[in-house]
Amino acid sequence: MGARRERVKVLVVDDRPENLLVMENILKPLDVEVLTAGSGPDALSLLVDHDVALVILDVQMPGMDGFEVAEVMRKNPLTAHVPIIFVTAISKEEQYVFRGYEVGAVDYLAKPIDTHVLLSKVRVFIQLYEQKRELKEKTEELERKISELEETKRKLEELNRKLEDLSSLDGLTGIPNRRRFDELLEMEWKRSARNGTWISLCMLDIDHFKSFNDNYGHLEGDECLKKVAAVLKRGIWRPADVVARFGGEEFAVILPETDLEGASVVGRRLREDVEREKIPHRYSSVSDVVTVSVGVAGCIPPPGSLPSRLIEEADRMLYEAKKSGRNRVVASPSPLRLG
Ligand SMILES: [Mg+2]
Missing domain, CATH: 3.30.70.270 (Reverse transcriptase/Diguanylate cyclase domain)
Known part of the structure; x- marks a missing residue:
């Protein structure tokens, strides 16, 4: 059980299909499943069904921009901890406008995208995600073992009670019960x-x-x-x-x-x-x-x-x-x- 793991998922959001293709190609060397969304609402609906390690989020999108998507994610407990890399062409001074998200879970990447920088950033987040997942699995396994032990102990006690009922001697002192x-x-x-x-x-x-x-x-x-x-x-x-x-x-x-x-x-x-x-x-x-x-x-x-x-x-x-x-x-x- 638990030996075969699902591949880590990364969601890429960009309003331009050619950008999505480029991104998919960049991420290919990593052993990850790349999900893509062409708009903010599409991204949010994908996040309902998929547990992703990271969202690479285009800031400039028509309708709902990247910061608005992040704002919705922040408010939903299911997505509030999913790290985000904002991809933006805006100047450094205009960056860091998105606040209130979990510390360390937000990063920025300037356009045009530097393949090497993107890959190294994504790798860091995936490593973190895998470590988190491993800890969670170990915790769950421990909890399962504990509850199994408790169940065994309960059964043993019940058995001992039954045995003692059948017997005429007190289990502890050996004299009549x-x-x-x-x-x-x-x-x-x-x-x-x-x-x-x-x-x-x-x-x-x-x-x-x-x-x-x-x-x-x-x-x-x-x-x-x-x-x-x-x-x-x-x-x-x-x-x-x-x-x-x-x-x-x-x-x-x-x-x-x-x-x-x-x-x-x-x-x-x-x-x-x-x-x-x-x-x-x-x-x-x-x-x-x-x-x-x-x-x-x-x-x-x-x-x-x-x-x-x-x-x-x-x-x-x-x-x-x-x-x-x-x-x-x-x-x-x-x-x-x-x-
Ligand atoms: Mg765009």
């Missing part, structure tokens, strides 16, 4: 309701995790989440107990056959375990290491009830723990009442 947590909690909840036994839940949240991320960066933030997940996983011993990533910097621990008191013991131990891990956190207001706040709730579920209220209650206790200073455990004062 939210989806798996919901399944397990429902299962344990129903079992407890059937058996008339306790079930408790600890909700844990890393203190000042946002400022951790903001100050240490997201990669360090991810490392922190992994470490905390590993500590929590290590701190759970009984086979039915489950620690899951609830979302963001929040973790949840399902404790079947555990009353509020037992769950509080587990919660306190996990809080201590995280603190003892000594993950530096210079931007926390409660400690110089990473800590967690813990909310605990539990009940013996009545038959036919749903576990969502247990999550709400544990979350409410977590909020209390945060509000009362963080790095602490707050347990619900009484079993959750349902129905």
